[in-house]
Amino acid sequence: MTSLQIFGVGGLPEIEPGADLAGSILRAATEGGQALKDGDVVVVTSKIVSKAEGRTVELAEIVPSQFALEWSAQWGKDPAVTEIVLRESKRVVRQIGPILITETHHGFVCANSGVDQSSSGAHGRAVLLPLDSDDSARRIRAGFVAAGVNAAVIISDTFGRAWREGQTDIAIGIAGMQPILSYIGQVDPHGHEFMVQALGTADELAG
The missing domain is CATH 3.90.1660.10 (CofE-like domain)
Structure with missing residues (x-):
């Protein structure tokens, strides 16, 4: 059986310009009893990224x-x-x-x-939004890898949705994972070929 576990990382300090986000997240996760490990996907809100980058x-x-x-x-x-x-x-x-x-x-x-x-x-x-959220994600991921943790990073931000009530987060920056899971060319159990089936995995995780 495939399972998915989601946990929040609490205890982060007020983020100031120049803050080491990777180090702060690693420490807070460990102190909260959920140390990051290889294969984890860490969703980081763009707000703290922007504050760390002086945006x-x-x-x-x-x-x-x-x-x-x-x-x-x-x-x-x-x-x-x-x-x-x-x-x-x-x-x-x-x-x-x-x-x-x-x-x-x-x-x-x-x-x-x-x-x-x-x-x-x-x-x-x-x-403001980060200047380059993909680059921000890469730098945070590099900090994780340097600490011995091979974790992917998603930078998220809250967006509205056309003709839908409520907001949800989407991925605006990614590192260490594929943002789209495509089934195009594969077949379903009944032999029908998927022509346009592509799942926005990063957006699903961010939201």
Whole structure:
């Protein structure tokens, strides 16, 4: 029988720029009685990755554009946050009330360019998405491997879903595993060939 075990890693310290995420996760997992081992897949929220990489912005340092000022006044938003959202976007896909659906420079289509103020570490601060989440995942994985643990890493972030209520996490960065499990070309028990069956394994684990 195939089984799947999921456990949370608690006890992480407040993450500051330059923090050793791999070391912090390894220590916290061990102290929590669930030491990481070969074959594990570690899902790391993008929030702590961004904080470790210094991807935070002080709102007081932002000079909003005229568009950001006007749009924010219309919807009761902080113009500094709106300006950051616009700077982090390649284009605005759609405006839904006070929410901007944007395409980020990474190519993600999401609300407000992934800019978030929650758990930012200080009032008046916004957290941006990592610049290169795949590279972030590779560096965390390298830290695990250096410590003798061959574990895969997924960087996750919370996204909304079209025509669905609620949010879920998806994988925005991966290292040490295949993100897609494809059955294309294989056959089911009745002999039918799979033509388009490809499972988003990394997204399933992230969510």
